[in-house]
Amino acid sequence: MPVITVHGPKMSKEQKAELVKSFTEIASKIMNIPAQAFTILIEEMERENVGVGGVLLADREK
Amino acid sequence: MPVITVHGPKMSKEQKAELVKSFTEIASKIMNIPAQAFTILIEEMERENVGVGGVLLADREK
Amino acid sequence: MPVITVHGPKMSKEQKAELVKSFTEIASKIMNIPAQAFTILIEEMERENVGVGGVLLADREK
Amino acid sequence: MPVITVHGPKMSKEQKAELVKSFTEIASKIMNIPAQAFTILIEEMERENVGVGGVLLADREK
Amino acid sequence: MPVITVHGPKMSKEQKAELVKSFTEIASKIMNIPAQAFTILIEEMERENVGVGGVLLADREK
Amino acid sequence: MPVITVHGPKMSKEQKAELVKSFTEIASKIMNIPAQAFTILIEEMERENVGVGGVLLADREK
Numbered sequence: 001m002p003v004i005t006v007h008g009p010k011m012s013k014e015q016k017a018e019l020v021k022s023f024t025e026i027a028s029k030i031m032n033i034p035a036q037a038f039t040i041l042i043e044e045m046e047r048e049n050v051g052v053g054g055v056l057l058a059d060r061e062k
Numbered sequence: 063m064p065v066i067t068v069h070g071p072k073m074s075k076e077q078k079a080e081l082v083k084s085f086t087e088i089a090s091k092i093m094n095i096p097a098q099a100f101t102i103l104i105e106e107m108e109r110e111n112v113g114v115g116g117v118l119l120a121d122r123e124k
Numbered sequence: 125m126p127v128i129t130v131h132g133p134k135m136s137k138e139q140k141a142e143l144v145k146s147f148t149e150i151a152s153k154i155m156n157i158p159a160q161a162f163t164i165l166i167e168e169m170e171r172e173n174v175g176v177g178g179v180l181l182a183d184r185e186k
Numbered sequence: 187m188p189v190i191t192v193h194g195p196k197m198s199k200e201q202k203a204e205l206v207k208s209f210t211e212i213a214s215k216i217m218n219i220p221a222q223a224f225t226i227l228i229e230e231m232e233r234e235n236v237g238v239g240g241v242l243l244a245d246r247e248k
Numbered sequence: 249m250p251v252i253t254v255h256g257p258k259m260s261k262e263q264k265a266e267l268v269k270s271f272t273e274i275a276s277k278i279m280n281i282p283a284q285a286f287t288i289l290i291e292e293m294e295r296e297n298v299g300v301g302g303v304l305l306a307d308r309e310k
Numbered sequence: 311m312p313v314i315t316v317h318g319p320k321m322s323k324e325q326k327a328e329l330v331k332s333f334t335e336i337a338s339k340i341m342n343i344p345a346q347a348f349t350i351l352i353e354e355m356e357r358e359n360v361g362v363g364g365v366l367l368a369d370r371e372k
Contacts, residue, residue, distance in 0.1 A: 001287055001360045001367065002318035003251050007103050007311065008341055013234050017245060019340050020237030026332045028240075030325050031318055037362075039249055039287055040237035041193050043105075043229075048075050050311045051082030051102035052347075054090075057311065059079060063131065063174045063181065063349055065313050069227050070126035070155055081154050088146045092139050093132055099176075101311055101349055105229075110199050112125045113206030113226035114161075116214075119125065121203060125225055127189050131351050137296050141307060144299030152302075163187055163225055164299035165255050167291075167353075172323050175330030175350035178338075183327060187298045187305065188256035193249065194279055205278050212270045216263050217256055223300075236249045238285075243249065253317075261358050265369060268361030276364075288361035289317050291353075 002027065005041045007050075016042055064089065067103045069112075078104055126151065129165045131174075140166055188213065191227045193236075202228055250275065253289045255298075264290055312337065315351045317360075326352055 004023055011019070020040045028035040047057040066085055073081070082102045090097040109119040128147055135143070144164045152159040171181040190209055197205070206226045214221045233243040252271055259267070268288045276283045295305040314333055321329070330350045338345040357367040 001289070001355065001362060002316060003287055003289065004317075005315040006337070007313040007315075008337070009312065009343070011341065013242070013244065015340050016234060016237075017242050019337065020242055021240050022336045022340070023333060024237065024240035026336065027316070027318070027329060030329050030332070031321065033319070036239040038237070038239065039251055041231060041249070041251065042235040042237075044235065045103060045311065048078060049104040049106065051078075051086065051100070051104075052311060053098040053100065054083050054086035056075070056079050056082055058075065063169065063176060063351070064133065065131040065349055065351065067129040067131075068126060068151070069128075070151070071157070073155065077154050081151065084150045084154070085147060088150065089130070089132070089143065092143050092146070093135065095133070101313055103311070103313065107125065107227060110202060111228040111230065113202075113210065113224070113228075114125060115222040115224065116207050116210035118199070118203050118206055120199065125227070127225055127227065137304070137306065140296060140299075141304050144304055145302050148299065148302035160301040162299070162301065163189055165187070165189065165293060166297040166299075168297065169351060172326060173352040173354065175326075175334065175348070175352075177346040177348065178331050178334035180323070180327050180330055182323065187293065187300060188254060190255075191253045192275070193251040193253075194275070195250070195281070197279065201278050205275065208274045208278070209271060212274065213254070213256070213267060216267050216270070217259065219257070231249065238249060261366070261368065264358060264361075265366050268366055269364050272361065272364035284363040286361070286363065289355060290359040290361075292359065 001037060003039045007043045007045055010044045065101045069105045069107055072106050125161060127163045131167045131169055134168045187223060189225045193229045193231055196230050249285060251287045255291045255293055258292045311347060313349045317353045317355055320354045
């Protein structure tokens, strides 16, 4: 522990690597817990599988 | 916030749009929070990745 | 399955009962799955434990 | 309820069936709840979508 | 990784310790991953915060 | 969307505010999504409700 789960858009491997690195550094410092204890799970969501304000993101472009 | 996560079966885009619309309307009314504040995440689960009563859904058809 | 998780505000028992009833009816109809199969998990979040736009909800009232 | 969510590696159908069976048996006994009440959700994670100690699992093989 | 999240009833510390021990042993063997890599998160749910079949567990005793 | 869920230790309000601020800034930059779109959910876990390597954190101090 801690476990950080990110539900977000499709990302490149480089973006994910940077996100994992930066999140772990910041959270490790704030929580005063060694970086090694952190697990980060990235769930890339299709725009058709996310709704905001009652509308699918995939339908927002129309 | 609020965030509503739905782990369910494969659905068509129309089903997802309807689910997002209806859930947001109902929850907005019950919680007295503007629809715009709601995020809904849909996780479509393979039948092979869900167990009920100790058996995979994919094995229940046998 | 399906499992619906709601991260939202504190609610009264009546609000939760209504939310569970309505969500199950709607989702059961849309997904064509019997109501009995639905599990709904309600996670009531303290305003101090939710951030939107980089600010804790608890700090937004200031 | 209960709902058990497993974020883990790719697994074969046999591994998933065994995991669901064993988890349900053990948890049913420990919690004294009938096996039928248990839902298990398996989320197979790409190594590129998991970070441990600030590094993507996919980058750990280098 | 892996991360196993259990949404279930209130449990004693002994029950939780046994659940964590057994789940880790079983999953470690099935996934062929060292026990040390496993994180288990237990979310004890109030009966008023869980709905099954459209009814709160707390309302099922009536 | 995006939604970031943090399962971690008890934290002060100041720590949570800093975590929400920093995570949002970093993720907004990496994902190129406006900060306003980000929701962060913090779940503070009791040591008795977290297992690592098959042992409850609460039992690790012994």
